[in-house]
Amino acid sequence: MADQANPFESLQTQIEAAAAYTDVSSDIIERLKHPERVLETNLSIELDDGTVGVFKAFRSQYNGDRGPYKGGIRYHPGVTRDEVKALSGWMAAKCAIVDIPYGGGKGGIEIDPGEHSESELERLTRAFATELRPLIGEDRDIPAPDVNTGQREMNWIKDTYETLEQTTAPGVITGKAIDSGGSEGRVEATGRSTMLAAREAFEWLGRDLADATVAVQGYGNAGATAARLIDEAGGTIVAASDSTGGIYDPAGFDAASAAEHKAETGTVVGYNDSEEITNEELLTLDVDLLVPAALENAINRSLAADVEADLIAEAANGPITPAADSVLTEKDVYVVPDILTNAGGVTVSYFEWVQNRQRFSWTEARVNDELERVITTAFDDLIEAFDATETPNLRTAAYVVAIERIVSAYDQGGNWP
Numbered sequence: 372m373a374d375q376a377n378p379f380e381s382l383q384t385q386i387e388a389a390a391a392y393t394d395v396s397s398d399i400i401e402r403l404k405h406p407e408r409v410l411e412t413n414l415s416i417e418l419d420d421g422t423v424g425v426f427k428a429f430r431s432q433y434n435g436d437r438g439p440y441k442g443g444i445r446y447h448p449g450v451t452r453d454e455v456k457a458l459s460g461w462m463a464a465k466c467a468i469v470d471i472p473y474g475g476g477k478g479g480i481e482i483d484p485g486e487h488s489e490s491e492l493e494r495l496t497r498a499f500a501t502e503l504r505p506l507i508g509e510d511r512d513i514p515a516p517d518v519n520t521g522q523r524e525m526n527w528i529k530d531t532y533e534t535l536e537q538t539t540a541p542g543v544i545t546g547k548a549i550d551s552g553g554s555e556g557r558v559e560a561t562g563r564s565t566m567l568a569a570r571e572a573f574e575w576l577g578r579d580l581a582d583a584t585v586a587v588q589g590y591g592n593a594g595a596t597a598a599r600l601i602d603e604a605g606g607t608i609v610a611a612s613d614s615t616g617g618i619y620d621p622a623g624f625d626a627a628s629a630a631e632h633k634a635e636t637g638t639v640v641g642y643n644d645s646e647e648i649t650n651e652e653l654l655t656l657d658v659d660l661l662v663p664a665a666l667e668n669a670i671n672r673s674l675a676a677d678v679e680a681d682l683i684a685e686a687a688n689g690p691i692t693p694a695a696d697s698v699l700t701e702k703d704v705y706v707v708p709d710i711l712t713n714a715g716g717v718t719v720s721y722f723e724w725v726q727n728r729q730r731f732s733w734t735e736a737r738v739n740d741e742l743e744r745v746i747t748t749a750f751d752d753l754i755e756a757f758d759a760t761e762t763p764n765l766r767t768a769a770y771v772v773a774i775e776r777i778v779s780a781y782d783q784g785g786n787w788p
């Protein structure tokens with residue numbers, strides 16, 4: 372991954388680019404270019420060998436005009452204050468474009484979880500939950516999983532919060548296991564919205580996802596699920612990669628069994644008769660659809676010049692740098708932006724929260740139907756704005772919709788104190 376664009380600067384560039392297509396005044400746009408608050412804390416826990424480990428952690432609460440802050444918690448050595456701020460801003464825009472009643476938030480701990488035991492990770496997660504306790508709550512800020520966190524961490528955070536508060540509050544966090552108050556359909560929601568967004572985009576272009584060849588960069592939760600659902604919808608998965616390398620088979624392969632191979636061996640490499648390729652080769656394959664589903668800055672300006680896909684559906688957050696975005700726009704490569712493509716995760720998190728508040732569980736079919744309605748409506752809203760504003764690309768149009776919705780709520784509430 373080259374071109375290490377600062378993700379927070381990327382976010383601010385994206386907001387500025389869209390602002391030019393709105394009637395929102397520059398002072399209000401300036402307000403939208405910064406989070407409302409950021410917690411920075413140093414978590415100290417006892418390690419298994421008896422020594423004390425110190426880990427930097429952040430929680431950014433970006434904008435609360437439309438509802439409680441909402442966003443995941445990431446465990447990764449590359450976590451920084453600016454990355455968390457950017458991710459929280461993207462969450463605010465994401466919740467607005469899919470029109471769910473949340474502001475944006477995001478958290479992270481600078482750690483390589485692979486180097487720690489389960490008991491160390493539990494102590495660390497509970498230490499973070501204790502720091503977060505005054506900030507989070509069912510009506511305040513609702514964290515969720517992100518890279519390298521999942522149901523296990525969410526269950527620990529819920530348990531810590533409920534124990535300290537002496538209550539039950541399953542809606543304080545989403546992405547929980549079903550028996551702890553999780554929702555059907557949550558695990559595969561991000562991959563599902565990626566498939567839906569790609570399907571809608573192909574339809575808009577007068578084409579069919581079922582005829583598409585597809586390359587997926589990052590074969591984790593979002594990427595592998597998107598690949599499986601696209602495969603089930605008739606698309607042909609020809610390439611996949613993870614942090615260890617990539618595979619290519621022009622005839623296409625079974626996405627689910629490639630995921631099983633990765634689960635068994637820890638890598639997609641070596642799956643069946645596939646050819647081994649690098650991540651860079653994967654990103655520049657001549658395919659109909661490219662799905663970046665790993666981390667930020669996967670496609671920089673020089674790599675964008677070599678991209679041959681017709682359509683990109685951003686399952687990851689911020690995989691294309693602003694400079695690369697301009698190159699892709701010039702080349703007429705359509706990009707369905709992350710804030711819509713991967714919004715399935717937060718949308719089903721919202722459904723989980725609604726179910727927790729109602730103490731009533733929905734069936735998986737209901738969750739999937741409601742998710743499809745939300746994503747297809749958001750895509751229609753995006754195209755309506757794209758046509759009406761004549762923005763250069765779909766990302767800018769998505770930010771126009773998001774900014775207008777956030778600013779409308781801000782205007783209605785007014786500025787106080």
Ligand code: NAD
Nearest residue numbers: 519561589590591592593613614664665686687688713716
């Ligand atoms: P994950 O940890 O399950 O998977 C990430 C995958 O990317 C892994 O297979 C990893 O090996 C691979 N990877 C890491 N570095 C890579 C590299 N340099 N090249 C190729 N592959 C690489 O994480 P996830 O939950 O699937 O999240 C992936 C992206 O999707 C992130 O940007 C995340 O913010 C975004 N996202 C996830 C969700 C969700 O609900 N899981 C929701 C919204 C957005």
